[in-house]
Amino acid sequence: MYSVAVSRDFIANHFLIGGDWGSENFPHAHHYVAEVRIEAEQLDRHGYLVDIVAIEAALDAIVADFRDQLLNDKPEFAGLNPSIEHFSRIIAEKLLAAIAPPGTGSLRVKLWENANCWAAYRKAF
Numbered sequence: 001m002y003s004v005a006v007s008r009d010f011i012a013n014h015f016l017i018g019g020d021w022g023s024e025n026f027p028h029a030h031h032y033v034a035e036v037r038i039e040a041e042q043l044d045r046h047g048y049l050v051d052i053v054a055i056e057a058a059l060d061a062i063v064a065d066f067r068d069q070l071l072n073d074k075p076e077f078a079g080l081n082p083s084i085e086h087f088s089r090i091i092a093e094k095l096l097a098a099i100a101p102p103g104t105g106s107l108r109v110k111l112w113e114n115a116n117c118w119a120a121y122r123k124a125f
Contacts, residue, residue, distance in 0.1 A: 004049045005037040006056055010063045014071040014082040027070060032084075033112040034063065034091055040105025050101045058098035062091055084111050084119040092121045101125055 011031050016024045036059055040049050066074065071082040076090045088111040096107055108122040 001039050001041060002043060002049050003037055003039045004052055004055065005035060006052065006059055007033055007035045008059050008063045009033045010067040012066045012069055012071055016083070017072070017081050019081075027072075030113045032087075034059065034088075035110040035112070036091075036095060037108045037110070038101060038105060039108075040101070040103055042103045042105075044102060049105070050099055054099050055095075058095055061098070062094050084113045084117070085121070087111055088119050088121040089123075092123050096123060096125060 009031060011029050013027050013029045015027045019025075036055065038049050038055070043049060071077050071087065077086065080086050088109045091111065092107055092109040095109065101107070104125060106122055106124045108120055110118055110120040112118040
């Protein structure tokens with residue numbers, strides 16, 4: 001199994017809804033780190049799983065759309081609690097659509113909310 005990974009950090013704001021989470025119910029910022037890992041058994045004709053430059057460009061565009069934004073106001077979070085679980089899935093789905101990897105494998109987005117807490121979403125392709 002081959003793996004390729006890219007990470008980016010960014011700051012975004014959110015507040016949690018639907019429960020009593022104390023200060024988390026009010027707008028606040030997190031310094032997120034998005035770790036993207038793609039895995040598959042086969043490489044393309046160039047010896048790549050996916051060109052790392054394409055992964056970086058796609059992830060940079062996704063991160064730029066969320067950087068310094070209030071996640072609650074983004075259409076991707078309409079009707080959702082902007083948890084790191086939902087956020088990791090949203091990033092994964094956007095990335096898969098942008099890079100369209102050939103063959104079969106999986107993509108995992110591990111999204112760190114701080115130095116100690118993360119959530120991940122894994123999707124087969």
